[in-house]
Amino acid sequence: EALDAYCATRQGLEAFPEGSLPLAVVPRDAESALTKPLPGGGLLVMWSALPRAFDRSADRLWIAGVAAKLGAALYPDAQLPQNLGVNSEQCFEPDVPLLGGSDDELASRDPFARFGQQIRISPGIVGLVALSIQTVNRVNLMNSNPLGIDPGQSRADLVAGCLAATLFLQGMLWLSETPYDPELNDSSLWDGVETVERFERLGAESAARREAAWIWNTLSGCTRVSSMVVFWRGEGVMQAGLFRRADSGGTPPAVGALCDEVMTTGRGRYLSMLKNYPSKVQFDGFLPEQTGGLVLTPLRPGRNAPTAGLLLLGVDTVRSVGKVDQAWIGSLAEKLAVTMAAELDEA
Numbered sequence: 001e002a003l004d005a006y007c008a009t010r011q012g013l014e015a016f017p018e019g020s021l022p023l024a025v026v027p028r029d030a031e032s033a034l035t036k037p038l039p040g041g042g043l044l045v046m047w048s049a050l051p052r053a054f055d056r057s058a059d060r061l062w063i064a065g066v067a068a069k070l071g072a073a074l075y076p077d078a079q080l081p082q083n084l085g086v087n088s089e090q091c092f093e094p095d096v097p098l099l100g101g102s103d104d105e106l107a108s109r110d111p112f113a114r115f116g117q118q119i120r121i122s123p124g125i126v127g128l129v130a131l132s133i134q135t136v137n138r139v140n141l142m143n144s145n146p147l148g149i150d151p152g153q154s155r156a157d158l159v160a161g162c163l164a165a166t167l168f169l170q171g172m173l174w175l176s177e178t179p180y181d182p183e184l185n186d187s188s189l190w191d192g193v194e195t196v197e198r199f200e201r202l203g204a205e206s207a208a209r210r211e212a213a214w215i216w217n218t219l220s221g222c223t224r225v226s227s228m229v230v231f232w233r234g235e236g237v238m239q240a241g242l243f244r245r246a247d248s249g250g251t252p253p254a255v256g257a258l259c260d261e262v263m264t265t266g267r268g269r270y271l272s273m274l275k276n277y278p279s280k281v282q283f284d285g286f287l288p289e290q291t292g293g294l295v296l297t298p299l300r301p302g303r304n305a306p307t308a309g310l311l312l313l314g315v316d317t318v319r320s321v322g323k324v325d326q327a328w329i330g331s332l333a334e335k336l337a338v339t340m341a342a343e344l345d346e347a
Helices: 010-014 057-074 116-144 151-176 207-222 257-265 278-282 323-344
Strands: 005-007 032-037 043-048 193-199 225-232 235-244 269-271 293-299 309-315
Touching: 005 010, 010 032, 032 057, 043 057, 057 207, 057 323, 116 151, 193 207, 207 225, 207 235, 207 323, 225 293, 225 323, 235 309, 257 269, 257 278, 257 293, 257 309, 293 323, 309 323
Parallel strands: none
Antiparallel strands: 005 032, 032 043, 193 235, 225 235, 225 309, 269 293, 293 309
């Protein structure tokens, strides 16, 4: 049976069961590795020269989706998993404890992720302690030397005081820049919405339809994406997820000014807190009112090809799409654009 597992260090790599890794292929400088079974048989093996490269559960969830897609391509009759997950994984790192941090941070062994608050406040504590010690030292010098303090000592106290104050202010600055921990919204409690999965110009046996459906299943399983619309040549060809009901004022998805801008410039946009953007009104007709963010990615069939469509994603929680998620979304959009161009433009 194929092994669903990962490791974070060379020690864990050596702990993999014999025969579970293709050692003839894995380079000697590999520090971390991951294996995912393919539907229908086979194994997807990934490795990195960096330790802890696969520590984030979100990254492994993305790779699980890729493994499912690869298995479907190799074995069309294979049964795909209904839900992507990492609960059945094995981690071959029994000797690496996870200390400190919240439940969400336990998925990473990065000390800056687990002790971020302590690291941010440490310069302020050091600066405050240094200022206190300098003040006590200055008072003692003044009491013990009634004739006056040497000018060189005063200059040294001035420099030390400036450095201590700088450390204190740096700590306060780092604390003020602590990333906001968004409150996750339960989209199942939203009012005035309905679950939709609709395809236009894409037949039941269409490769583009299967591709778009797989992308929706992957995004909804790996991220906080709650709505997805695919525009191609100005028309909506796919709609999936949560949308405003007709009796609540819902209308069919339409290309607005912001969508035109993204397709004209060829640069994606991420509106992390949708309610703060005036362009929100362009999407109120079809997206749920509670939508927290928006990702707009242009669809281009080739690297230098003009934009032919747009992948629009509604997110249920503000600031919930990270840089890694955006990179995956860009890759999926590129793959979808190639499939759509080969099928719809030639029809």
